[in-house]
Amino acid sequence: MTLVALGALVLAAALAVPGLPLPVRLTLGIIAIGVLGFAATRRAKTPRATTSAIVADAAGLSRTSVEGTKPIVDWSTPFGVTLLASYGRPHGLLAFTTPTQTRYIPARIDGRSEADDELFSRIAVLADLDLVDGIAHDAALTANDAAAVVRHAEERDRASLGRVYLSDGRGAPIALDRATLSIASRSFDLTSHLEWRPLMFHESTGQAAALYQATWIRQNGAEVVLVAPMPASIVPREPNAHREASGRLGRALTRDLRLLQSPAEPPPARDVRVAIDRPFMMAVRRVLDEAPLASRVALPAQREAAPQGRDSII
Structure with missing residues (x-):
């Protein structure tokens, strides 16, 4: 009974x-x-049983359930794979991005093997807690199965790991890999010298004020500022969170904490702003930080205007 x-x-x-x-x-x-x-x-505390499965075949990756089959990625089209993870959380999100869509697969990252830890650290970026905690009760792949999916994607396209396809607020395409950042018709060569810096700013519209994170990039006279809303929370307050963020994956997320730090600046000019999806701002900064000839620069000091002498009538 x-x-x-x-x-x-x-x-x-x-x-x-x-x-x-x-x-x-x-x-x-x-x-x-x-x-x-x-x-x-x-x-209420009993985990929900999954009624779907992730299937990889010669055509691509798809999710099958009683409702039918939904494609995640087609191997014949360009795609990228990123792991969105938070400090001390046992879950993450595998993000499969293409020029037309982004699809997420919940995955557990605790209990991972040493080989899986190394694999996840190569594609992981620090994500805000709201995003990751939102899938904490959804059926997720085990760490072993998630790593198998990533390795299968790597076999199809070795350059897909860490690559990202997005679009800005107007629908213009954005593509990021370890060699190039392209935004619509503009392109930044990440293997050549460029300057970049992280920043944050706030802007008021009527009685509402919003805080933004941004990344400024300049190369050969071309300038762009990637902008996204500031995440509400990145680092959990639980006392055991730092102990859980272990291994290579933990060290990768710790490095992203450093990349997250940015000074407050005045709002950038609107004509150089490009809006991107908030979870992928750290992916941009990670690639810029690893670019061999990229220089992270500080905000130039503002010069005070020299005092003008008073006119004399003599």
Whole structure:
């Protein structure tokens, strides 16, 4: 007999059995409510069983379920793979990006082997807690299965690991790999000298104010500022979070904490801004930080205007 059935039976007895003294009825009612409440709590904490599966074949990667088959990526089209992970969280998101869409696969990253840890560290970027915690109760691939999916994608295209395809707020294409950052018709050569810096700024619209993260890039006179909303929270407050962020993956996320730090600046000019998806800002900074000839520069010091002498009538 289940707890729900037992609780319902006790409650029915408390209400329907004739001749029971009032104190006994109240006691049985309290017991029944307690049993039903405990059963509801246990049921709420039970992980949902998955009704879908990730299938890789010669055509691509897809998710199959009772509702049908939904494609994730087609091997014949350009694609990129990134792991969005948070400090001390056992889950992450495998992000498959193409020039036309982004698809996410929830994956567990705890209990990973040493080889899987190395693989995840190569494609992981630090993501905000709201994004990762939002999939904490969804059915996720095991760390071993997630690594198998990534390796299968690598076999199809070795350059796909860490590559990202996005679009800006107007729909213009953005592509990022270890050699090139392209934004619509503009292109930045990441193997040549360029300057970049992280920054943040706030902007008010009427009575509302918003905080933004941004990355400024300049090369050969071309200048762009990638902009995204500032995440609400990156580092968890749990005391054991730093101990959980271990291995190569943990060290990669720790490095991203350094890349996250940025000074506050005045809002950049609107004609150089390009809006990108918030989870991928750290992917841009990671590639820039690893670019061999890229220089991370500081905000130029603002010169104070020289005081002008007072006109004399003499």
